Amino acid sequence: MWRLKSGFKERLRPRLEFLYGSSAMDVLLERIALVSGRYNYLEQRCSLTNPCWDQTSCMLITYGDMITGEQEAPLVTLNRFLGDYLKEIISGVHILPFFPYSSDDGFSVIDYRKVDPKLGTWEDVDAITTDFKLMFDLVLNHVSSRSRWFQDYIGSIAPARDYFIEVEPETDLSMVVRPRTSPLLTPVQTVLGRRHVWTTFSADQIDLNFANPDVLMEMLDILLGYIAHGASVIRLDAIAYLWKEIGTPCINLPQTHELVKLLRDVLDSVTPGTVLLTETNLPHEENISYFGNGDEAHLVYQFSLPPLLLHTLQSGSSRHLQTWAKSLAPPPPGCSFLNFTASHDGIGVRPLEGLLSGEEIDRVVQTVRTCGGFVNSRKADDGSEIPYELNITYFDAMKDPDRPEDLSRQVIRFLCSQIIMLSLRGIPAIYFHSLTGSRNNHEGVAATGQNRTINRGRWLDTDLRGLLADRQTVTGQVFKAYTDLLAKRRLHSAFHPDTPQEIVDAPDSIFIVVRTPEPGSPVTCVHNVGSVKQRIPLARLGPALHEKETAWDLIGEEEIGKNLHLEPYQCCWLVVREQV
Incomplete structure (x- = not known):
């Protein structure tokens, strides 16, 4: 035996x-x-x-x-x-x-x-x-x-x-x-x-x-x-x-x-x-x-990330995201975070405790309702019911409240949220409906009576393949952009889950994380989380680009001069040209 x-x-x-x-x-x-x-x-x-x-x-x-x-x-x-x-x-x-x-x-x-x-x-x-x-x-x-x-x-x-x-x-x-x-x-x-x-x-x-x-x-x-x-x-x-x-x-x-x-x-x-x-x-x-x-x-899920990113994109401020990311201690050796923004369940509210004020959490909850989502509750210590989970597709959570019918705007806001997740230390986990930019499944909720069904729709194989072949559709656009990002990301050792990260002090509307492998070349990940164009000198983007005249953007596949110009919600993965 x-x-x-x-x-x-x-x-x-x-x-x-x-x-x-x-x-x-x-x-x-x-x-x-x-x-x-x-x-x-x-x-x-x-x-x-x-x-x-x-x-x-x-x-x-x-x-x-x-x-x-x-x-x-x-x-x-x-x-x-x-x-x-x-x-x-x-x-x-x-x-x-x-x-x-x-x-x-x-x-x-x-x-x-x-x-x-x-x-x-x-x-x-x-x-x-x-x-x-x-x-x-x-x-x-x-x-x-x-x-x-x-x-x-x-x-x-x-x-x-x-x-x-x-x-x-x-x-x-x-x-x-x-x-x-x-x-x-x-x-x-x-x-x-x-x-x-x-x-x-x-x-x-x-x-x-x-x-x-x-x-x-x-x-x-x-x-x-x-x-x-x-x-x-x-x-x-x-x-x-x-x-x-x-x-x-x-x-x-x-x-x-x-x-x-x-x-x-x-x-x-x-x-x-x-x-x-x-x-x-x-x-x-x-x-x-x-x-x-x-x-x-x-592995441990990074449960604070989905609701914190939702707050970041809806408020246009990375202040709380910067504070939280700076506070993250590296996992023990042989361990890693599993980074995600959406799953079969809703977006957890409890992981925001201690990160946002009660008023800010209430605004996140209201935003989800405004975007067509639902809220599941739990019993608090005093017996009252309080929000526990936000039920919505992450794509629809990224609606611009000022331009709710503008799907092009929604696509770039959504992709910004995903690129931030892909930039952080850890292993990315992507829900199928994020890859396809799925909309809220209200018909499913009506059929089951369960709020979680809003994010649990199903695809017919022929229908999905048809949408993916048509780049005029939201599904085709999101899937192509997302898979292109993943293909580029996997080529660079800076995105190894164990590679250290440094959060660079930045204005509220900007989030910067530098991933520096050893050995290897660093990648400076810059994200505009706001609705206004931004101009930032390379020298202010952190140690990897401090004394550089130019950089190369892995996402946009273009050279950047002394100043980085970012459109609303645009993101860049910057490397030194000779390191490409």
Whole structure:
């Protein structure tokens, strides 16, 4: 039988003891050895000291059925589209949960080990790994009420009868931090009578009880099974809420961090080089706490970036963006940020806490409503409802309030927001609807009654290809401009995720970041976030251009003289000519 390496066992022992006590330690270690031993054939992905990313790294976020064709599985259609349009433009694909599900567009999983037959098969998933790295979601906080596990709980069938959290309804749960306004406890009729189970997100998404080590063992097997099916990156969905302890906020608990460390240890031992990403839509300091000391997540989302960029472009001021970017500490060695502006979810409001004033946050919320978006709420400590998430496509969030019908203006404002994201230190992750400049899906919201549907539209393959071929359409313009940017970006080592960044002091309407690789040539990224033309001497653009007479703009592919002239919302990536 395959055995855990002695050093690995010693790392796991204190983690398991912290979570479950010492009485069953040897049994738990042996169970982990048995689970891990099933996958001892998995190959090392890359060196633990040299992360699996470089300047070509870029993730696409998509649903498995984002594009559908006739008489074939959506995953087959998606793979063909990726090969035709995005090969050697993006390096990886985050396929949002593609398992059988009952609600929340995939995040209420019925069976973790199956591919939803409406999307395709495991073979279809595996085929995408030929040209792209894959990210899978491990939806480990909760499971569908229609899952076999929960049906066994209702029937009091072992072992799943102990997989969930029962709480008496009169229990004081006022300290629990909620991301939703729905009831925390959901009544369920079981063979043993009426019970109330913990449901952080909805009555259909039943929280799992990780205080029971049997749940951990199930999830370890599912996790390693995903890697066996080709996953290079594992996204830990809603991880902050994982561990529950009555009398605490039940968010970011020490046990949750310890469990992330345990998962990291298992991956580093069984399949080194597999990357762990945590999803924690929280204020910045709480979010980056999931780096740990370089022993938790390899990647953490830059959750403050989407709402902060929205504020920046709508206000025409980079002041708060500059302050925030200057304050960013480099990630621990072997770790990186995942930079993004949009995803399948809405734009988080909580990550703005401590960055903008309450009045400024209110203006951001109102801007989204003005642009045709919606607002989802959560319960505050006092029981009131406050904004939690802004539901809108990022393209429509970039409307110019002074010229709301001017689509050309909207395109350049949107591209400005994306170029800023691409300029910052980290790995870019791009939602499919950002690549296509998608509009708000109000018809979908009317059909589902869910605000999030506004940003979850689907494309017919023939329709999308037709729009991409027509450069007069917004979709064609945005896709061409975006993919051109990505093609240029991947050629320069300055955009390696680990390359340091320096934020240059600039007027409110300008945002400047200098990326300086070692070795290599720096790139000075200059962005006009305002509606007025700007003229800036090269000498004021930071250390890389301080004494230079000319520079070359990688985006516009033109030479710049002693003064840089920027149109409204124009951006430049500047290098010294002899370095091109």
